[in-house]
Amino acid sequence: MKVSVYIATSLDGFIARKDGALDWLPGIEDPESPEGEDYGYHEFMVSIDVLIMGRNTFETVLSFEGDWFYGNKRMIILSSHPVSIPGELSATVVASSCTPAELIEKLAEEGFQHVYVDGGITIQSFLKAGLIDELIITRIPILIGSGIPLFGEIDADIKLRHLQTQSFSNGLVQSRYQIA
Structure with missing residues (x-):
């Protein structure tokens, strides 16, 4: 199974x-x-089978106007607190309080091949558990000064192997890394 950000x-x-x-x-x-x-x-998105998203990110996405952004993709909301899932999403969205390792093991047993992990705390917990295989990071040419960081404290260095970088005419730069 491949786990991507x-x-x-x-x-x-x-x-x-x-x-x-x-x-x-x-x-x-x-x-x-x-x-x-x-x-x-x-x-x-076409390449993934299932999304794992943190509760805060899920609540932010729910506030976006328009149709549900993720279609019928299976989604698991990782949270230690109760999650309110709208009825129209209950066929594809479920909540879980499993550890990252337990959740990945369960998804592997169910036959999933490619997992998308989203949300700052969730990404950090999967990185700390050594469960992320690939990072695709698009840098936006803006400095906001403070906020929610993508990366937090880690117990040991996490070495990355650069796979590709692409720049766009509007200044966005997207890099793809594999966890070494």
Whole structure:
């Protein structure tokens, strides 16, 4: 099983403001975005079987206007607190309080092949447990000064192998790393 992260950060390494706001992220309608460019997100989403997302990230995504962003993809919300899942999502979204290792073991037993992990605390816990195989990080050319960092404290160095970097005309830079 492959476990991947696909996420955007400010140039100073934050994934959201301290209050979770994402107002600094450019939208698809950004006039500086190349026409129809999704930075490989659609291709990535087609490759995954299941998403594991933290509760805070899930609640943020629920607040977005429009149709449910993830379609019928199976999603597991990792939280030690109760999670309110809207009825229309209950066929594909479930909550779990398992440890990252327990959850990955369970998903492997169920035959899943590619997992997408999202949410700052969730990503950090999977990294600490040694369960992330690949990081796809898109750096947005903005400094926001403070916020929720992508990476937190770790017990030991985590060596990465650079696989690819692509830059876009609007200044976004996307790098792909494999955990060494």
